Amino acid sequence: MIGVISYLVFFTTVASILGIAVLGLNLQWGNTGLFNGGVVASFGAGAYGTLMLGGPAQDGHLGGFGLFYPLALLGGMVAAGVLAWIVGKLTLRLRHDYLAIATFGVAVAFENVMRNATSITGGAQGIRGFERPLRDVLGDGFTYNAVFLAGVLVVLLLVYVFLERLTVSPFGRLLRAIREDETAARSLGKSPDRIRLISFVTGSVIIGLAGGLYGTFYAFVSPQDVLPILTFQIWAMLIVGGAGNTRGALAGAFLIWGAWTFSGWALSRFAPVEAQLYTGSIQFVLIGMVIVGMLLWRPQGLFPERLIVSQPGRNREKTQVEGFT
Amino acid sequence: MPDALLQIDTLTAGYVKDLPILRGVSLTARYGELTVIIGPNGAGKSTLIKAVAGLLQVTEGKVTLDGGNITGISPDRMTRAGIAYVPQTDNVFRTLTIQQNLDLVLKLHSNPSGRLAALFRQFPVLKEKRRSKAGSLSGGQRQFLAVALALAVEPRLILMDEPSAGLSPKAAEEVLDHVKELTRQGVSVLLVEQNVKQALKRADHCYVLAEGRNQIDGPAEELLENPALGRIYLGGERKGAA
Amino acid sequence: MIQHLVDGILVGSFLSLGAIGLTMVMHILRFANFSHAELLSIGAYCALVFDKLFESVLPVLSAKFGPLSITGALAVSILISMAVTGFTAVLIDRLIFRRVRQKGGELSMVFASFGMALVIRNIIGLVFGLSSELYSRDIAFAMVLSRDPLLLVKPDQVFVLFAALIIMFGLYLVLSRTTFGFSLRAIAENPSLAQVHGVNLRRMVAAVWIIGGALGAIAGVFYGLSYQITPVMGRDLVLPIFAATIVGGIGSVYGAVLGGFIVGVASNLALVVLPSGYSPSVPFLMILAVLLVRPNGLFGEARA
Numbered sequence: 001m002i003g004v005i006s007y008l009v010f011f012t013t014v015a016s017i018l019g020i021a022v023l024g025l026n027l028q029w030g031n032t033g034l035f036n037g038g039v040v041a042s043f044g045a046g047a048y049g050t051l052m053l054g055g056p057a058q059d060g061h062l063g064g065f066g067l068f069y070p071l072a073l074l075g076g077m078v079a080a081g082v083l084a085w086i087v088g089k090l091t092l093r094l095r096h097d098y099l100a101i102a103t104f105g106v107a108v109a110f111e112n113v114m115r116n117a118t119s120i121t122g123g124a125q126g127i128r129g130f131e132r133p134l135r136d137v138l139g140d141g142f143t144y145n146a147v148f149l150a151g152v153l154v155v156l157l158l159v160y161v162f163l164e165r166l167t168v169s170p171f172g173r174l175l176r177a178i179r180e181d182e183t184a185a186r187s188l189g190k191s192p193d194r195i196r197l198i199s200f201v202t203g204s205v206i207i208g209l210a211g212g213l214y215g216t217f218y219a220f221v222s223p224q225d226v227l228p229i230l231t232f233q234i235w236a237m238l239i240v241g242g243a244g245n246t247r248g249a250l251a252g253a254f255l256i257w258g259a260w261t262f263s264g265w266a267l268s269r270f271a272p273v274e275a276q277l278y279t280g281s282i283q284f285v286l287i288g289m290v291i292v293g294m295l296l297w298r299p300q301g302l303f304p305e306r307l308i309v310s311q312p313g314r315n316r317e318k319t320q321v322e323g324f325t
Numbered sequence: 326m327p328d329a330l331l332q333i334d335t336l337t338a339g340y341v342k343d344l345p346i347l348r349g350v351s352l353t354a355r356y357g358e359l360t361v362i363i364g365p366n367g368a369g370k371s372t373l374i375k376a377v378a379g380l381l382q383v384t385e386g387k388v389t390l391d392g393g394n395i396t397g398i399s400p401d402r403m404t405r406a407g408i409a410y411v412p413q414t415d416n417v418f419r420t421l422t423i424q425q426n427l428d429l430v431l432k433l434h435s436n437p438s439g440r441l442a443a444l445f446r447q448f449p450v451l452k453e454k455r456r457s458k459a460g461s462l463s464g465g466q467r468q469f470l471a472v473a474l475a476l477a478v479e480p481r482l483i484l485m486d487e488p489s490a491g492l493s494p495k496a497a498e499e500v501l502d503h504v505k506e507l508t509r510q511g512v513s514v515l516l517v518e519q520n521v522k523q524a525l526k527r528a529d530h531c532y533v534l535a536e537g538r539n540q541i542d543g544p545a546e547e548l549l550e551n552p553a554l555g556r557i558y559l560g561g562e563r564k565g566a567a
Numbered sequence: 568m569i570q571h572l573v574d575g576i577l578v579g580s581f582l583s584l585g586a587i588g589l590t591m592v593m594h595i596l597r598f599a600n601f602s603h604a605e606l607l608s609i610g611a612y613c614a615l616v617f618d619k620l621f622e623s624v625l626p627v628l629s630a631k632f633g634p635l636s637i638t639g640a641l642a643v644s645i646l647i648s649m650a651v652t653g654f655t656a657v658l659i660d661r662l663i664f665r666r667v668r669q670k671g672g673e674l675s676m677v678f679a680s681f682g683m684a685l686v687i688r689n690i691i692g693l694v695f696g697l698s699s700e701l702y703s704r705d706i707a708f709a710m711v712l713s714r715d716p717l718l719l720v721k722p723d724q725v726f727v728l729f730a731a732l733i734i735m736f737g738l739y740l741v742l743s744r745t746t747f748g749f750s751l752r753a754i755a756e757n758p759s760l761a762q763v764h765g766v767n768l769r770r771m772v773a774a775v776w777i778i779g780g781a782l783g784a785i786a787g788v789f790y791g792l793s794y795q796i797t798p799v800m801g802r803d804l805v806l807p808i809f810a811a812t813i814v815g816g817i818g819s820v821y822g823a824v825l826g827g828f829i830v831g832v833a834s835n836l837a838l839v840v841l842p843s844g845y846s847p848s849v850p851f852l853m854i855l856a857v858l859l860v861r862p863n864g865l866f867g868e869a870r871a
Contacts, residue, residue: 105851
């Protein structure tokens with residue numbers, strides 16, 4: 001019994017951490033209509049930043065500043081934010097798919113640098129030996145995980161409340177206005193580029209926070225944690241939940257993470273041995289199909305936003321013309 | 326009285342589903358006539374000719390050309406049926422030269438090469454500038470190119486959306502004169518205009534739309550005298566237009 | 568140094584071919600297609616299948632052309648693969664992208680292509696296995712072009728370069744001389760005006776996919792000839808190809824050609840100063856540099 005509970009705690013912790021990342025992405029895509037193809041870069045910046053700042057001194061690579069944990073976590077978030085600011089600053093004033101390409105590029109380059117810059121990031125070995133906060137008080141067992149889960153849930157709640165407040169605030173209305181009709185927003189004297197940049201950086205900082213918690217939970221991060229598939233997973237969570245809908249995004253996180261772990265377990269349990277090598281490929285195809293299938297058949301998600309709004313970046317007249325294609 | 330060329334029958338259409346801009350508009354354009362559609366902003370004038378041109382989904386009603394049903398056929402087949410459309414803005418290919426613009430449309434309809442020479446005779450200014458990019462033309466010249474592109478396919482009917490918009494008064498009159506001249510050559514024109522006075526001076530028949538519906542119609546000279554025109558059209562706001 | 572330059576030009580030849588199709592799709596359909604590089608994989612594997620088929624059915628075709636490792640079987644297979652990949656691209660558009668296009672905006676298309684890339688890549692992995700394949704197991708010996716400085720080039724690479732240049736020239740003629748080429752430019756500039764003047768949008772969209780798929784197939788085979796064929800080659804190529812289109816300016820075919828060579832050369836020259844492990848990051852750095860200096864690329868026009 002304790003085994004099941006312990007597993008549930010573990011599962012809920014990871015799903016909640018990913019849920020935080022989905023909330024960050026939702027701010028970018030759901031509320032602002034920005035395509036972030038490199039979610040994993042923000043996530044990784046948060047994880048690496050936190051572990052490098054908060055970890056003990058180590059041989060062989062940079063880091064080991066042993067910072068007070070909340071400061072280290074904050075540092076990870078800042079790292080994610082700075083990265084997002086650079087990319088956003090360069091691309092947000094351009095044609096919108098530049099952002100998609102540039103963020104995708106950041107993710108590729110981020111993983112590549114983490115893997116190769118051994119003297120800074122520990123290379124393929126990653127960063128180990130992180131001392132998790134309060135470990136000396138709580139130990140390493142179930143108690144620690146339960147308390148950690150509680151901590152994650154508190155953070156999740158805070159992020160949730162923050163974003164809910166943000167969406168109904170004047171700033172949130174502005175985001176919607178820009179998403180729906182950029183020209184109109186501009187004519188009202190608002191600077192869409194600046195607003196979008198703020199939204200993009202804020203979203204990335206939240207994703208960075210998720211990354212920091214993720215690194216803390218495993219007390220370890222390596223290039224394997226910042227592979228592109230994580231971006232796809234988080235996107236799938238958002239599209240299943242329904243872009244623009246905070247609660248839906250959370251439900252999507254639990255649903256997709258549940259489906260992911262279950263499919264991995266089922267494949268390793270029931271698939272023939274020779275097919276085991278292809279478990280990953282099968283799961284990747286499934287994630288891709290979830291994304292494409294949702295876009296085709298239920299683009300508003302399983303739990304759609306209650307407000308009636310059109311798709312991001314939609315241009316009515318052009319859609320009409322393209323309706324003949 | 327000449328026969329009907331284009332017949333629009335209780336047409337309902339719009340940009341998005343369930344939000345019709347046109348709510349049952351009927352209209353007849355006769356052979357060799359200049360038929361003008363006027364009406365206040367948002368009346369659905371441009372929407373009407375876009376729907377006829379095949380650029381919008383028609384939800385109800387019928388459009389016939391010479392008795393043949395052409396409701397909702399695709400825009401590229403519309404030109405082959407004999408209808409050309411001159412949009413209000415972006416009505417030439419800016420990145421192509423004038424000659425390339427005309428060549429493209431002529432070749433798409435496998436028209437004989439003599440047609441280009443004829444068009445150049447009709448619009449000498451285009452011949453002069455045939456090697457310059459269409460994007461570099463002045464407003465009036467651009468409208469001439471747009472009209473020439475429409476004429477290239479030797480249409481029976483040309484739909485024109487406010488060809489005088491944004492032009493100087495002089496250039497506007499020149500363009501509208503040319504439009505009138507076309508009807509004398511036997512091409513029928515269905516024209517949407519904001520410039521009511523200038524349009525009515527040249528029109529044979531005029532329709533007034535408001536809020537997506539027919540209001541009044543009649544021969545142009547009769548309509549000018551009709552006090553209802555001022556009431557519908559001006560609504561107290563756009564004084565001096567008529 | 569010279570060797571890196573030459574290698575870069577050779578790499579540029581298939582990057583350019585891939586980028587031409589991508590830039591055309593981005594221009595006409597107005598979305599960044601993340602699954603374009605998967606067309607290269609489809610092309611490479613399709614040619615592989617037909618190559619093996621012909622070699623076993625018609626052994627006479629397995630003779631090599633001179634010093635090349637390319638056989639008659641492969642040459643025929645490339646042509647078949649171009650057709651198959653072109654039609655696959657049209658099929659994917661009809662089944663997926665067109666429906667998304669009718670429902671949502673341009674970014675939904677980007678998103679859909681993101682998902683499609685993952686699906687296609689992993690289905691290829693499931694069908695053909697995760698290990699790499701080669702068109703020919705024979706070791707191709709490099710020709711020594713010069714001893715000092717040492718300059719080595721494989722005959723296949725020279726063939727690839729010249730074939731790519733000839734194909735690009737052919738495409739140039741089509742785009743600059745034919746009604747089809749002007750129709751494409753018209754559609755790219757103003758789709759609704761092009762339609763009312765008689766251009767069949769549906770058919771042009773299909774044509775763009777066929778061209779993109781066919782050029783992608785050649786690029787994929789050429790990549791396979793230069794390195795090896797793997798299910799993840801699309802993943803490794805997508806960023807360099809995007810970089811080529813951005814360097815050249817989105818929508819510019821000539822820009823894509825030049826961009827492909829620039830990215831190829833720059834990636835190889837970067838190896839002079841950077842450890843080779845970092846080469847996947849070079850295209851991204853180039854994208855950043857271009858966005859900083861000349862956001863619309865060498866030949867691109869600003870467009871919202």
